Amino acid sequence: MNFQxxxxxxxxxxxxxxxxxxxxxxxxGHKLAEAMNGKLKSVVIGAGVEEIAKxxxxxxxxxxxxxxxPLLRNYRTLPYSRILNDIVKSRVPRIVLFGATVIGxxxxxxxxxxxxxxxxxxxxxxxxxxxKYLNHEYPKLLLQIRPAFGGNIIATIIxxxxxxxMATVREGVMELTPIxxxxxxxxxxxxxxxxxxxxxxxxxxxxxxxxKVNLKAAPIIVAGGYGLxxxxxxxLVEELAHTIGGEVAGSRAAVDAGFVTPDRQVGxxxxxxxxxxYIAVGISGAIQHRAxxxxxxxxxxxxxxPEAPIFEIAHYGIVGDAAEIIPVFIEAYKHKLK
Numbered sequence: 001m002n003f004q005x006x007x008x009x010x011x012x013x014x015x016x017x018x019x020x021x022x023x024x025x026x027x028x029g030h031k032l033a034e035a036m037n038g039k040l041k042s043v044v045i046g047a048g049v050e051e052i053a054k055x056x057x058x059x060x061x062x063x064x065x066x067x068x069x070p071l072l073r074n075y076r077t078l079p080y081s082r083i084l085n086d087i088v089k090s091r092v093p094r095i096v097l098f099g100a101t102v103i104g105x106x107x108x109x110x111x112x113x114x115x116x117x118x119x120x121x122x123x124x125x126x127x128x129x130x131x132k133y134l135n136h137e138y139p140k141l142l143l144q145i146r147p148a149f150g151g152n153i154i155a156t157i158i159x160x161x162x163x164x165x166m167a168t169v170r171e172g173v174m175e176l177t178p179i180x181x182x183x184x185x186x187x188x189x190x191x192x193x194x195x196x197x198x199x200x201x202x203x204x205x206x207x208x209x210x211x212k213v214n215l216k217a218a219p220i221i222v223a224g225g226y227g228l229x230x231x232x233x234x235x236l237v238e239e240l241a242h243t244i245g246g247e248v249a250g251s252r253a254a255v256d257a258g259f260v261t262p263d264r265q266v267g268x269x270x271x272x273x274x275x276x277x278y279i280a281v282g283i284s285g286a287i288q289h290r291a292x293x294x295x296x297x298x299x300x301x302x303x304x305x306p307e308a309p310i311f312e313i314a315h316y317g318i319v320g321d322a323a324e325i326i327p328v329f330i331e332a333y334k335h336k337l338k
Contacts, residue, residue, distance in 0.1 A: 003163035005038035006093040010084065011056060012103050013044070014075070014208075018052045020216075021099035021171040023059050028126060028174040029097055030060025035128035036140040038094065041065060043087060045080055047073035050187070057182045064185075069192040074206070075103050079198040081110040087190070088115045092163050095142050097126075100168035112166050118159020119166040120144035122268065124173055124291045133160055142167070147268055147287045154287065172216050172272030175295075213247070213263045219276045220246030223266055223293070226253035227282025227303060228322060234259040236326040237281050243330045249273070251283050267292035281322045285310025302326070 007029040012019040026042060033040040042056040045067045053064040067083050088096060088111055096111070098104035100122050112119035125145040131138045141158055142165040148155035159165045215221060222244070224237035234254065241248045250260035252267055266273055268288035278296035283289060285301070285308055293299070294313050301314035302322050311317040318325055 003092040003094050005036060006041055006091070007033045007036075007038060007095045007097070008041045008043060008088070008091075008093040009056075009061075009097045010099075010104070010107065011042050011044045011052060012075075012099050012101060013046050013049060013052055016046070016048060016052070018055065019099055019101060019171070020176065021101060021104075021169070023056070024171070024174040024176045025097045025099065025169060026056055026059035026061060027177055027179075028169070029095070030179060032095060032126060032128055032142070033060075033062075036094065039063065041093065043067075043084065045072055045083055047071075053187050054185055057185050058178045059176075060179045060182070062183050062186070064187045065190055066187050067190045067192050069194075071194060071198070072192060074203050076198070076201060076203065077106055077110065078201060079192075079195075081107055081114070082195065082198065083190075083192065084111045085114040088117070088164060094164065096164060096166045098166070098168045100170040104168050108166060108168050115164060116162060117164040117166050118162045119168075120146060120157045120159075121168050122146055123167045123169050124154075124268070126167060126169070131158055131160065133158065136160070141165075147291055152287070170272055172274065172292075175274070211263055213261075215247055215249055215264065215266065215271045215273050218247035218273070220244055220279075221249050221266070221273055221275045221277070221293075221296075222246045222279045222281065223249035223251065223283060224254050224259060224281045225251040225283030225289075226257055226259075227284065227305075228254070228259065229282075231257075231259050233282075233323060236322060240279070240281075240326050240330055243333055246275075246277070246279075251286075251289050254283075280310050280314070281326065283310055284308045285312070 011022040039062040042061045044053045053066045098108040127143040131141045138160045144157040222241035249266045255265045268291045272292045276297045279300045299314045300316045301310040302318045
């Protein structure tokens with residue numbers, strides 16, 4: 001297969017502000033590129049976005065492909081996919097990464113379809129490994145790892161028969177760590193040639209509302225699950241979080257039961273968090289939930305079931321009734337503050 005030994009990351013931006021997930025993917029892309037002895041390239045599309053292009057070098061980029069034009073200020077499916085189709089088709093990178101955002105989920109399938117590339121959605125890990133498959137050796141192949149079958153198993157997906165492998169990853173899954181010695185800035189400008197097709201869909205108005213809950217930035221999170229049984233019991237989670245200065249979160253089952261709002265859901269279909277302290281109350285610990293919080297610095301689990309999977313990743317486990325344990329927690333904490 002003819003391909004460039006490169007990892008390429010699409011840098012998403014809105015109103016000139018880059019998405020955190022794009023820089024997180026650069027950090028992971030830097031490690032993947034090192035593992036395959038390749039190069040990391042960022043792709044920045046927009047209007048007046050040269051500073052974003054320069055910023056990508058803080059996170060490991062070897063080169064930035066910059067497409068800068070006033071008509072590209074706002075994301076539109078047709079021009080953006082046409083630009084990226086041309087880049088991937090002509091340069092044939094080994095790996096292309098997108099954030100699993102509204103934009104990334106719209107763009108990635110179009111590019112994968114046009115370039116006939118493999119694409120795996122919502123990966124929770126990415127690795128490089130030599131693979132033997134159907135008696136063929138595939139050196140330095142991308143392992144695309146994600147929960148499957150409703151979260152009952154962790155699947156490792158490979159796309160050995162295509163030159164370019166693509167994946168989307170949700171925000172917070174990969175760690176954001178600027179590198180110590182960034183490469184010298186190298187920006188390659190690619191000319192945008194407008195096409196009438198690009199104007200088939202135009203933006204008339206945009207209405208966006210920022211999320212008021214920022215679980216990603218919370219150093220302490222107290223999360224409740226369906227095991228709390230009632231909304232009244234869930235208030236214990238809220239009280240504990242308020243007492244220790246943490247944010248309230250919940251599992252998908254707790255959200256579905258109406259105990260907590262969807263913007264506070266942690267897990268594969270919610271938010272991925274890495275707090276200093278994560279307290280899981282009445283959460284069994286299904287794969288989907290663990291995928292969103294297992295990188296927490298310290299995990300305390302409270303559950304009546306001693307066999308609950310959450311105890312497999314908890315640093316401290318308490319088997320018992322949360323209705324009895326949480327008030328003791330709160331009283332002990334308040335006593336310490338006296």
